[in-house]
Amino acid sequence: MKLEDLGYRLDKTGKSPAYYLPAGKAVDLAALDALKAAVGAEPGSAARICLHAGAEAPAQDMIVALRRGGKARPHRHASREETYHLVEGRLRLRFFDDAGKETGACDLGGPGTGLPLFYRMPAKTWHITEPLTDLAIFHESRPGPFDPADTAVQ
Numbered sequence: 001m002k003l004e005d006l007g008y009r010l011d012k013t014g015k016s017p018a019y020y021l022p023a024g025k026a027v028d029l030a031a032l033d034a035l036k037a038a039v040g041a042e043p044g045s046a047a048r049i050c051l052h053a054g055a056e057a058p059a060q061d062m063i064v065a066l067r068r069g070g071k072a073r074p075h076r077h078a079s080r081e082e083t084y085h086l087v088e089g090r091l092r093l094r095f096f097d098d099a100g101k102e103t104g105a106c107d108l109g110g111p112g113t114g115l116p117l118f119y120r121m122p123a124k125t126w127h128i129t130e131p132l133t134d135l136a137i138f139h140e141s142r143p144g145p146f147d148p149a150d151t152a153v154q
Contacts, residue, residue, distance in 0.1 A: 016046040044070015055146040089136035096126035
């Protein structure tokens with residue numbers, strides 16, 4: 001089953017396919033299975049369910065499915081904090097200084113992994129998300145509205 005078949009609206013204008021949750025609908029296991037199926041087979045591919053109505057929403061909440069193996073560059077958000085909550089799999093958050101040197105990491109895991117489930121990322125923190133399992137599914141939350149100018153990439 002595809003997310004579109006469950007009433008989700010597909011938006012392909014972002015860096016990965018985004019499926020917008022219909023108003024008044026809950027995300028269930030069928031939707032998570034469809035999200036997993038929507039992720040490409042290529043290393044680092046991703047797909048997301050957007051729980052917010054659009055880029056202008058005051059809160060940006062997404063359920064992201066990210067495949068292991070991509071080559072992400074560190075990025076940061078100048079004025080916005082982020083929260084990560086693992087739903088399934090394991091994810092490493094890697095942190096960097098202004099020169100691009102790694103300064104630390106935090107491993108998160110889904111229920112039953114024995115790892116922390118949540119992490120609150122301070123604004124202005126250089127970071128990348130790196131799946132430690134073939135697929136990591138996590139809830140990412142940050143203040144909106146979406147502003148690409150707030151994100152810098154090393």
